[in-house]
Amino acid sequence: MSLYDFSRRMVLEFIARCRQHVFVRKMNRREWFFPRIIYIETTNVCNSQCIMCPRKKMTREKGVMPWAIFKKIIDDCRSFPYKRLRLFFHLMGEPIFDPLLFQRIDYAARNLPEAKICFNTNASLLTPKISKMILESPLSEIIFSVDSTQSTTYEQIRQGLSYKTTVDNLNNFFELKKRQPRRLKAIMQMVVSSRNRREIKQYKTLWKEKADQVSIKPMNAFLDAGLSERTSILTKRQVGFCLQPFYYLVVYWNGDIGLCHWDYDNIASIGNIQDESLYTNYNNQKAMARRMAMCRMDCGNCVPCNRCSQIYGYDRTVAWLFIK
Numbered sequence: 061m062s063l064y065d066f067s068r069r070m071v072l073e074f075i076a077r078c079r080q081h082v083f084v085r086k087m088n089r090r091e092w093f094f095p096r097i098i099y100i101e102t103t104n105v106c107n108s109q110c111i112m113c114p115r116k117k118m119t120r121e122k123g124v125m126p127w128a129i130f131k132k133i134i135d136d137c138r139s140f141p142y143k144r145l146r147l148f149f150h151l152m153g154e155p156i157f158d159p160l161l162f163q164r165i166d167y168a169a170r171n172l173p174e175a176k177i178c179f180n181t182n183a184s185l186l187t188p189k190i191s192k193m194i195l196e197s198p199l200s201e202i203i204f205s206v207d208s209t210q211s212t213t214y215e216q217i218r219q220g221l222s223y224k225t226t227v228d229n230l231n232n233f234f235e236l237k238k239r240q241p242r243r244l245k246a247i248m249q250m251v252v253s254s255r256n257r258r259e260i261k262q263y264k265t266l267w268k269e270k271a272d273q274v275s276i277k278p279m280n281a282f283l284d285a286g287l288s289e290r291t292s293i294l295t296k297r298q299v300g301f302c303l304q305p306f307y308y309l310v311v312y313w314n315g316d317i318g319l320c321h322w323d324y325d326n327i328a329s330i331g332n333i334q335d336e337s338l339y340t341n342y343n344n345q346k347a348m349a350r351r352m353a354m355c356r357m358d359c360g361n362c363v364p365c366n367r368c369s370q371i372y373g374y375d376r377t378v379a380w381l382f383i384k
């Protein structure tokens with residue numbers, strides 16, 4: 061282990077201990093947990109097969125979230141004690157495939173006016189009409205995932221997509237955005253791997269004037285999907301602490317609920333929103349048992365945490381680099 065990894069591990073362990081203390085106290089007092097970040101899988105249909113996406117291994121059925129399920133999520137969030145939620149309208153799919161996308165954005169914005177509504181897209185379907193609809197919608201933030209400045213590399217990474225189409229779509233979007241008075245935050249995001257590492261500087265130069273932010277992000281490991289290039293070796297002992305079960309909530313397109321946005325197959329399902337409220341599901345026995353195991357640093361019996369390089373390895377994703 062390098063000195064950098066060792067120091068980083070020490071700092072993370074110290075933060076983890078402090079967090080654990082807070083959470084254990086909260087659990088002992090039987091206080092309720094509420095998510096801060098909700099991933100709503102509006103659809104898990106996609107037109108790409110990106111090399112860093114665990115979607116290839118996903119065995120779940122594909123579909124689009126029914127309106128009734130979506131409405132229940134938003135209605136349930138209205139009873140939360142704080143309103144500054146962050147809602148992501150994507151998980152394992154391309155949100156622009158969702159025919160109800162703009163209806164959902166409107167409904168969420170009307171009913172949760174303080175929430176931040178965001179989604180991540182590969183921009184391949186960003187026609188001038190869609191761009192205009194996005195810019196006129198109450199969306200707070202959009203993240204464009206484009207990982208290269210060269211067509212060959214891009215098309216090797218984002219398999220099935222065309223670099224020219226994506227870049228043309230984005231240039232048109234940013235032109236329209238310049239003429240829009242409303243301020244929608246547009247982020248260009250690059251997931252770094254050995255294929256595109258040398259392009260970071262070029263990427264920044266290409267997009268920094270057009271986008272509001274350029275984000276450079278390491279590849280996620282996504283449990284044992286083996287997608288990270290950092291390390292796939294798992295440690296025997298749990299060496300990390302993960303905050304996702306304490307802050308995150310995932311609602312899959314069919315209403316199933318999970319606590320981790322890496323859990324692409326919903327292995328650790330805690331319930332379904334059609335049976336109980338979001339709030340009751342989030343605080344049920346399964347969810348609390350997972351939090352307790354995390355606090356005890358003993359996730360050996362928690363699938364899939366027990367095979368996750370985030371806590372049984374050093375594949376942490378904290379090192380995001382924001383430029384601009």
Ligand code: SF4
Pocket residue numbers: 106107108109110112113114115151152153154182
């Ligand atoms: S576009 Fe997004 S959801 Fe689709 S394969 Fe790529 S990373 Fe996965």
Ligand code: SF4
Pocket residue numbers: 283302303304305319320321322323364365368369370371
């Ligand atoms: S440890 Fe891994 S599987 Fe468990 S909640 Fe965190 S990211 Fe998800």
